[in-house]
Amino acid sequence: MAAGDVVSSVSNVAGGGTLNFQPAAGVECKIPLAGGQEAIVRLTNGANFMTINNAVLGEFSGIGLLNPANGGTAFVPLFGVLYVNNSVFLSILNPAVARDQGYCGIQIK
Numbered sequence: 001m002a003a004g005d006v007v008s009s010v011s012n013v014a015g016g017g018t019l020n021f022q023p024a025a026g027v028e029c030k031i032p033l034a035g036g037q038e039a040i041v042r043l044t045n046g047a048n049f050m051t052i053n054n055a056v057l058g059e060f061s062g063i064g065l066l067n068p069a070n071g072g073t074a075f076v077p078l079f080g081v082l083y084v085n086n087s088v089f090l091s092i093l094n095p096a097v098a099r100d101q102g103y104c105g106i107q108i109k
Helices: none
Strands: 006-013 018-021 029-037 040-044 049-053 060-063 082-084 089-093 099-107
Touching (some): 006 018
Antiparallel strands (some): 029 082, 029 099
């Protein structure tokens, strides 16, 4: 992969499971869209977690997602963008039953 390439994934994540994106050593990525239904989007170093947003029961949550609470018509970039690398990476926790979770971004280095 090279700078400018898209990084993305959509997966069905089991309840209590996570969808992680950890770039290779020396690679950095910008993630403007991450989450899913009842998703908890976090940054982690593999041992510690920083929660970016908490799940909202029955609603889609994450960064840069449509907000169904207002009819799904407003684009809500909650935190703009996440920057991840091999040391601090993306972890999307699914606290509920199996749900689709995902992310989309671009490699910048």
